[in-house]
Amino acid sequence: xxxxxxxxxxxxxxxxxxxxxxxxxxxxxxxxxxxxxxxxxxxxxxxxxxxxxxxxxxxxxxxxxxxxxxxxxxxxxxxxxxxxxxxxxxxxxxxxxxxxxxxxxxxxxxxxxxxxxxxxxxxxxxxxxxxxxxxxxxxxxxxxxxxxxxxxxxxxxxxxxxxxxxxxxxxxxxxxxxxxxxxxxxxxxxxxxxxxxxxxxxxxxxxxxxxxxxxxxxxxxxxxxxxxxxxxxxxxxxxxxxxxxxxxxxxxxxxxxxxxxxxxxxxxxxxxxxxxxxxxxxxxxxxxxxxxxxxxxxxxxxxxxxxxxxxxxxxxxxxxxxxxx
Numbered sequence: 179x180x181x182x183x184x185x186x187x188x189x190x191x192x193x194x195x196x197x198x199x200x201x202x203x204x205x206x207x208x209x210x211x212x213x214x215x216x217x218x219x220x221x222x223x224x225x226x227x228x229x230x231x232x233x234x235x236x237x238x239x240x241x242x243x244x245x246x247x248x249x250x251x252x253x254x255x256x257x258x259x260x261x262x263x264x265x266x267x268x269x270x271x272x273x274x275x276x277x278x279x280x281x282x283x284x285x286x287x288x289x290x291x292x293x294x295x296x297x298x299x300x301x302x303x304x305x306x307x308x309x310x311x312x313x314x315x316x317x318x319x320x321x322x323x324x325x326x327x328x329x330x331x332x333x334x335x336x337x338x339x340x341x342x343x344x345x346x347x348x349x350x351x352x353x354x355x356x357x358x359x360x361x362x363x364x365x366x367x368x369x370x371x372x373x374x375x376x377x378x379x380x381x382x383x384x385x386x387x388x389x390x391x392x393x394x395x396x397x398x399x400x401x402x403x404x405x406x407x408x409x410x411x412x413x414x415x416x417x418x419x420x421x422x423x424x425x426x427x428x429x430x431x432x433x434x435x436x437x438x439x440x441x442x443x444x445x446x447x448x449x450x451x452x453x454x455x456x457x458x459x460x461x462x463x464x465x466x467x468x469x470x471x472x473x474x475x476x477x478x479x480x481x482x483x484x485x486x487x488x489x490x491x492x493x494x495x496x497x498x499x500x501x502x503x
Contacts, residue, residue, distance in 0.1 A: 184239060185212075185220055187481075190232035191445055193217065195438035197230050233448060240271070241296060253298070254287050261295055268452060269478060271295035276485035330389075330420045331431075337412060337439055340430040344410050347375045350495050351409035354443035355396065357387055357418055358450065360460030367418075368460065368468065369395035370450070371411075372443040377483065378492035379446055379475050381468045383460070389420035396425050404501060412440050449475055 185193065189210055196206045203221075207214045224235035264274045271292035282288035343349035350373065358368040367387040371380040380399040384391040400408050408427045413419045415431055422429040432439040453471045454463060476489040483491055496503050 185210075185216070187232065187236050188441075190220075190235050191441060191448075192438050193220065194230050194232040195441070195444065197221075199435050199437075237270075240292060253290070253294075257288055257290070258298065260288070261298065265299070267474060267478070268449075271299070272481065273479050273485065276481060277479045280479075280485050330417050331415060332420070332423065334415070334422070334431045335429065337430045337432050340410060340412065344374060344412070344430075349409065350375050350492075351403075351407040352412075353400075353408075353410065354412045354440040355419075356414065356437075356440065356443045356447060357384075357392065357416060358447055358454075359387065360454075360458050360463075362459075363387070366460035366463075367391070368450075368454075368463075369399065370443055370447055371396070371399055372446050373407075373488075373492060374412075374442055376492035376495070377442060377446065377480055377488040379472055379488065381450075381472045383463070383465050383468055387418050389418055392418040393421040393424055400425075400427070402503070404499065406499060407496070407501070414440065446475065449478075 189212075192210060193206060196209060201209070203214050203217050207217045210217070220235070221230055224230070224238050260278070261271075261274055264277070265271075269277070274295060275290055275292045278288045278290065341352075344352035352374045353371050354374060355369070355371045358370055360366060364386070367384045369380075369382045369384055369392060372378065382395040382399055384395050396411070411422075411425060411427055411429045413422065413429060413431055414437060415434060419429075419431075437444055450471060453474075454460075473489075476492075477487045479485040479487050493503055
């Protein structure tokens, strides 16, 4: 069991999800294979007065590292131009540094640690460009009633039966899905789907959060891909997924109130919330705006992908299959 090493960004996302489900510190520590004191210290250090926000916690940790190291190496103008441009696109300093190493492998002037970027951002007054985490303010209470989803979903297959290729992300074509709501639960919604291996994102606006609308959105989004890219779909037990047997691919359901079991799409929704904050009236968000957000996030490098973008990883595989996206 790890005791003193700081939590990773993935562990912070799981911690936030489990805390939102009402898990005790001891259960969370056991799930993350951490000591209880490590979890407690993390919440005290980065929890703030509201609910725990994993993106803000990661930012605060990096900021503390920056404050501990105030060296300020000189950099050329092209360095600052690249940094400012990418910050405005929503990239974090860590992602900018990782991508620089990939795009400029033989240019020492375009090398830095992310603390250097934080330092230059604060000195130049560009702090508003830093990506903000969108906290999930409403703490969900742990429910003790019977399992959600038995009503209206018919026969469901649990996530424990999902293929190992999907669990281990060793194969393309395994998706996670969710529904993002706006100001009113009865109003428009956004169908969000993420391919597990590449994190490639698909967004589609729905007039209502209904089973029929969800069915149309899922079928429409996946219809452009061959069967090799339509292997499985993992969902929660919301009533909007009642027509899952008509989606055209095997569907696996998370355990009740266990959204962390589809962590890829949950994390991506956190990124979407930077553009569409909670409480936004989705009637004002157009399909064209959703396409812009989709393209931005698909072209945002990910550390887990070796600082490649989801679009690069997914399109490379599609090209090998002879599929155009």
